[in-house]
Amino acid sequence: MDQLNFAGRVAVVTGAGGGLGKAYALLLGSRGAKVVVNDLGSARDGVGKSKFADLVVQEIKDKGGIAVADYNSVVEGEKIIKTALDNFGRVDILINNAGILRDKSFQKMSEQDWDLIQAVHLKGAYKTTQAAWETFKKQKYGRIIMTTSNAGLFGNFGQANYSAAKMGLVGLASTLAIEGAKYNIKVNTIVPTAASRLTEDILPPEMFQAMKPDLIAPVVAYMVHESFTDSGLIIDSTLGFATKTHLVRSQGAPLRKKPSDPVTIESVRDNWSQVVNMENAQRIEKIAEVTVDLVEKLQDFEERCKLDGQNESYWGKYKYNSKDLVCYALGVGASVVNPSDLKFLYESHESFSALPTFFILPGMLMESPVVGKAMPPGKYADFTNILHGEQYIEFLSDLPGTEGEFTVRNYVVDLLDKGSSAVAVVNSEIYQNKELVIRTQQHIFVLGQGGFGGPRNSKQAIAVEAVPKRSPDAVLEQRTAEDQAALYRLSGDLNPLHIDPNVATASGHPRPILHGLASLGFSARHVLMKYAGNDASNVKALKARFAKPVLPGQTLITEMWLEGKRVHFQTKLKETGNIVIASSYMDLKNVIKDGAPASNQKMAAPSASSLKSDSLFAKIEDGIKANPDKAKSVGAVYLYNITLNGKTVKQWTLDLKSALAVYQGEPKSGKADTTMTVSDDDLMEIAAGTLSPQVAYLKGRLKISGNIMLAQKLGPLLKSEAKL
């Protein structure tokens, strides 16, 4: 029996003599609710009493329902609620539907036009609702509907009074949803568009004819059913469609450069475009979030201003996902030909990880104007006269996960005068969840813009180190592909020097050259393979100098020298013998020499406190206990890696083979048959049925290793258990 019914419930519908209200009353009456059919009762000519409510009551009764008519005005709402209590002994549902119109252009609107509309719509709803509120609180149950209008939400010519009242109801509903929460009183707002003059001119006639209240009534009925537990929603419905509306807020902007500056009309103007930029607008669910958000933004602003006080900074965001990592890895020559590279190329690999040099990219914020701004008067820098000279990266924390978002600060720490050219030393600080996780430093040559009398060297610059004089301890050779630069460009650096033959020629190259960072990616991979067990998390820092260009298709020879935990390296071209990457080094946490596989470290025991999916595994455990035979028939051991920001933060074992148990961590005995890696959020979506496991898998959001077929066996189980 799938029908939603209202047996035992008493519903009050105001303005139910006709139209929408009548449709609500009839529908609720047909589904078992006892209905108070309220209607104002004055006929249209203002003389005598209409019998509209009586007719609706009769129609409900004719269909076997129970209803009573009420002719009180909503501004005496307490009388309407009394009708319910007197006749049925309770009240559970209140639909504030009564309404009238007094449309006038604003100048012509009389005070009476204003007052009457406020009284019927806003005060009426206040009165009826307040009259029912005590009962609702006592019985810990209530369902309330407010009726608003698109004229309220968006404004409408000639309806100043009406749009004010209708938006007022939205405000009232918001507060009542909050006050009613702990008493199971749900307050929602409907925006019903029925056939009206408003729509008559715009809609095709057949559509206008079709705007029947019957198409809206089921929406309202659903929203007052006991199974409906949302509150504070604004739902628009007409013609068998429904949409939800809510407010979102821009990220906004500070209105001054630093906290000690005054806010002026001019500083407001200068920051306005950012204030009204709705690009990353967010939903605020509760008023308290406004304050929390404000405190965070103020702290950020103050911290940034402190930093900016030292060096003028540019702040940006950098987002990446597993596809970006794979694309980058191919761009720097990782290959399936080398089995230990598969973990950089296959997002479902059990050790899937970023290459360490990938994290140089967030610091290359292309929109950053810091170099241009740092130039002295008369000198300039733009992409036509700059060259990447040196690169440094240092990991201050673990290697970041396989997807995530960084906040990046870019600033010039020193501008050096090298005679004919200038060199900007650009630092990037890369934050994740407010923690500084990576530092990078670029030396940017600005050709022909030296000679301004600046310092020649900088204490802040991280220096290269000459490689040892002995012959190298290890050498790796790899050919770049003809399309290496075309491929590396997909990682974001679209400078045409790397693809456009004309631009390359104009810059004095026989053909487009490979990105310096692409060559460095090769070299770093070579060091990683020879001395770090090809394990990206082994890298602490890297420093490199770009000495000469590489043409795609040329062969790179990386020469390496091990000194303690530092691997010095340089890279030569096989074709010319030229050193293209010079005086470079990589610092490692652990040296793992060539051939030795990376120590199969257990990953740092994940210890996330509570995750959303915890409840899911508790339910699965209950399900297994309730139905052990069904569980045992699966006959396999599953390991779930639950991730946040692309990092496993918790593991769950589902042993449906022998132990029939669900517990945190890896399998206590033996090995998982199937390992699934999925984010906490995605797992909840899969369990809720809003994300199909198959889609999740094919889109790389659910990663499965081991026996895939067994994962399929689990799918239905997981889902049905989750719905217990």
Next chain:
Amino acid sequence: MDQLNFAGRVAVVTGAGGGLGKAYALLLGSRGAKVVVNDLGSARDGVGKSKFADLVVQEIKDKGGIAVADYNSVVEGEKIIKTALDNFGRVDILINNAGILRDKSFQKMSEQDWDLIQAVHLKGAYKTTQAAWETFKKQKYGRIIMTTSNAGLFGNFGQANYSAAKMGLVGLASTLAIEGAKYNIKVNTIVPTAASRLTEDILPPEMFQAMKPDLIAPVVAYMVHESFTDSGLIIDSTLGFATKTHLVRSQGAPLRKKPSDPVTIESVRDNWSQVVNMENAQRIEKIAEVTVDLVEKLQDFEERCKLDGQNESYWGKYKYNSKDLVCYALGVGASVVNPSDLKFLYESHESFSALPTFFILPGMLMESPVVGKAMPPGKYADFTNILHGEQYIEFLSDLPGTEGEFTVRNYVVDLLDKGSSAVAVVNSEIYQNKELVIRTQQHIFVLGQGGFGGPRNSKQAIAVEAVPKRSPDAVLEQRTAEDQAALYRLSGDLNPLHIDPNVATASGHPRPILHGLASLGFSARHVLMKYAGNDASNVKALKARFAKPVLPGQTLITEMWLEGKRVHFQTKLKETGNIVIASSYMDLKNVIKDGAPASNQKMAAPSASSLKSDSLFAKIEDGIKANPDKAKSVGAVYLYNITLNGKTVKQWTLDLKSALAVYQGEPKSGKADTTMTVSDDDLMEIAAGTLSPQVAYLKGRLKISGNIMLAQKLGPLLKSEAKL
């Protein structure tokens, strides 16, 4: 002189005896406005008259300003406006700021608490505003501020009366913004958070102390300045920050399967998750858009239902951009080694285009459940038992542009019973702007799921055609890369069969195999090169059958036969001689034999009606006329390609060399020195200064060919002219 001033303006500020209102009055007074300082005038104890307004007036006067006090209640708003007219002869600015609080939990709220709050906030603003409205209309100038609160926007415990009144003001402002539009009356709403009990408990004390009205007043002052032309905004400000809030609406959902179905409470429930899904929520600017949106959705719904009535369909969206095209082209073997391929690999190439086979991808909607759903009882299909058998694509319109969005319909037209296996014939219809532009058809083998007594053949299936028996007219050979599948996966098909050695082995392959569509991409490119001048727009249709798997690294040999405008082809493996793509053909619009470059067709004369950027070029023309010497100093001819959806729809020539002219179309004589390709929207952003040309260029949004240096010369000119 950059200061914004209010000389000659008369401002009325209600509730200006202290707090925010006082700050507004002082600031406006200090910037030249004549100010009516309204304050209710009863002291806090209700006895006697306060002199707060007098004190504020004195403070304004002491600083050399002009002001007058007014002690009327806002519910007699006409008297306050009269004060302005009597004293200063006009009124330009009205800031509705007066307010009080009567916080009570809803049950305890007295009718007086309710009425008083409505009267002061809502009715007061109505009264003052209406009193000023006639003057504003007559003089065609007015600036109005309503004051709302986060308690109104988000609800707040104990403020049912206040949140209703405050949200009512938002509704009033929306309608007045509309009614005032043609009279230059701007109506905006401020959400000022000053220090209050609300914030006292939550904020750090020093932050609470810092919540000064002075930090908010400049925001309000900016919003009532004559230079401020937005209307209907809701702006939140405190502590030197500001944000904008507005409503957005979900895409919503139909509440039934087809128009002839009834809407029931249950059908509402079943569609609810889509109704409230805010993922692609959109801003509605005007109430009329609600109706337009509705009409469109209804038409879509009806059309889809008609189609679904024939075959149950799955509808999806597919978005792509130039990066996707380049990634795909590399995935199917396009290479910079072949100069005529550069146009598939370089987004700024003057002939940048998609490969035709790229447009097979939208039909491969991975989330589509149509094949699984089409299986007869007892049979199933999922990614573990399906194989791509055949592929067809047909272009019904021009080749789509280099970025865009499609709406895609997927449905199974026939399910064939081939004995041991089933074959689902899946059609995809690909729409752009409601026009059907591409059809594709896949034959999907469902292994081991035949034998259900279905038909063996389908009239709807597009058949392959055997290749001619003679030896091929042309042959092209190309080796795939070892990492070809790893690279092709970036185009979206993440099936592990193509990367995971274990999965490949389990499926009986020695190692991961190449995607059939990747091999087909190679073959289609070969035909394109040999017979279509490597011009993707030359392709009408393509049909192919996948006969055997290819391993990455193997060499493909495409054999071709020309018959009229049809090129028959098959593809063999060099290593084994096996035919991997069989009985295939490509239909061309024009046959262009090997070696002959694609006829340098003029592109179909773009003929977009009006674009946003039209006004920009008009302004540039004015600028050139106003300052011909400056223009001539540039000394170059520029061609702008203005795009919509990645297609050039209009061209503009800026001749700053000899003719000094701006006109539509290509240069009338000679060739452009620099060609810039940019979307209409991006060009407007560049001109407005919100997008830096350099960033646009480096992100591939502004494409430049020819002399890049000359483009830089133009940048500042374009910008300054646009600001004229």
